[in-house]
Amino acid sequence: MLRPFDYFHPNDMAETLTLLDQEDETSVLAGGTDLLVKMRRGSIRPPVVVDIKGLEECQGIRWEGDRLSLGSLTTFNDLLRSQEAHKHFPLLIDAARVMGCYEVRERATLGGNVVNASPGAESGSPLAVLEAQVVLKGRRGERQMSIGHFWQGVGKTDLAPGELLVRIVIPRLPEGSRSTYLRRSRVQGMDLASVNVAVVVINPRLPESREIRVALGAVAPTPIRAREVETLLRGQEITSSLLSQMRDKIQEGLAPRTTSLRATPGYKKEMVGVLTEMALEVLLKG
Numbered sequence: 001m002l003r004p005f006d007y008f009h010p011n012d013m014a015e016t017l018t019l020l021d022q023e024d025e026t027s028v029l030a031g032g033t034d035l036l037v038k039m040r041r042g043s044i045r046p047p048v049v050v051d052i053k054g055l056e057e058c059q060g061i062r063w064e065g066d067r068l069s070l071g072s073l074t075t076f077n078d079l080l081r082s083q084e085a086h087k088h089f090p091l092l093i094d095a096a097r098v099m100g101c102y103e104v105r106e107r108a109t110l111g112g113n114v115v116n117a118s119p120g121a122e123s124g125s126p127l128a129v130l131e132a133q134v135v136l137k138g139r140r141g142e143r144q145m146s147i148g149h150f151w152q153g154v155g156k157t158d159l160a161p162g163e164l165l166v167r168i169v170i171p172r173l174p175e176g177s178r179s180t181y182l183r184r185s186r187v188q189g190m191d192l193a194s195v196n197v198a199v200v201v202i203n204p205r206l207p208e209s210r211e212i213r214v215a216l217g218a219v220a221p222t223p224i225r226a227r228e229v230e231t232l233l234r235g236q237e238i239t240s241s242l243l244s245q246m247r248d249k250i251q252e253g254l255a256p257r258t259t260s261l262r263a264t265p266g267y268k269k270e271m272v273g274v275l276t277e278m279a280l281e282v283l284l285k286g
């Protein structure tokens, strides 16, 4: 059952930041698909809830120079409707397509997904591999950091008390780059990912200058880049022997938690290699 709480719905950034600064235990409400579940369950009981859906600054998808800027209130269905996402970052579309169901996607925001900081969240590995930055705002000013630094652990971020995630910015990829996102879940229907991978290939047709980026979700407390695999694959002709080395290397140092309800550590470690190989096959064949 929901405990009573004070509800505010400001339309102004300054007023929002003042409200967030006043109370220690204030919760920001975006789509509410995580927050309200936790409040109903009683795992959090904020006395004050600030609904940010009226904030213009947190909305919209637009280019700012060479970076696509996505308001934190962008929903997963907004992503699916975005021509820019389809054209430049198809892995975000792959991720949005498998996220929840239509009704959840209509409410659930990218910002909420990022701040909720679940290791297997749909936006996790895609934003890590795209080297996204987060723009945070508080009464003491604005700051920006890489998404990799923002996530600090399961459900933990660098968001300071009173701060708001305003936008997520993604640098434009070089012309001709390709990207995809693949995940495994326990059932075909609505289920969180047991494991996921996001792959970007820059210069897919020119092996000598080709760069391959790989990020993994649900195998560590936060989404992670597979840097050693990236080094192994850089500028190489993709052969079956290289792919076999890649599958071994990708498992090195991975220690998925043993308490996951969705998959065993062994399955996750094996599957990130399989999914990465599948992604490379799709991307390199075009």
Ligand SMILES: Cc1cc2nc3c(=O)[nH]c(=O)nc-3n(C[C@H](O)[C@H](O)[C@H](O)COP(=O)(O)OP(=O)(O)OC[C@H]3O[C@@H](n4cnc5c(N)ncnc54)[C@H](O)[C@@H]3O)c2cc1C
Residues within 6 Å of the ligand: 027, 028, 029, 030, 031, 032, 033, 034, 035, 036, 037, 052, 058, 072, 073, 098, 099, 100, 101, 104, 107, 108, 109, 110, 111, 112, 113, 114, 115, 116, 120, 121, 122, 123, 159, 163, 164, 165, 166, 190, 191, 192, 193
């Ligand atoms: C039925 C169902 C299916 C789901 N399926 C999936 C799935 O397939 N994949 C997946 O990844 N997730 C899934 N989820 C989880 C959830 O929908 C997502 O994590 C969603 O993106 C959260 O966004 P929201 O806008 O609803 O966040 P909210 O619930 O509003 O907020 C989540 C957290 O982030 C904070 N917050 C939100 N926005 C901001 C901001 N701008 N600045 C600072 N703090 C903020 C809130 O205070 C809260 O702590 C599912 C949830 C449900 C209920």
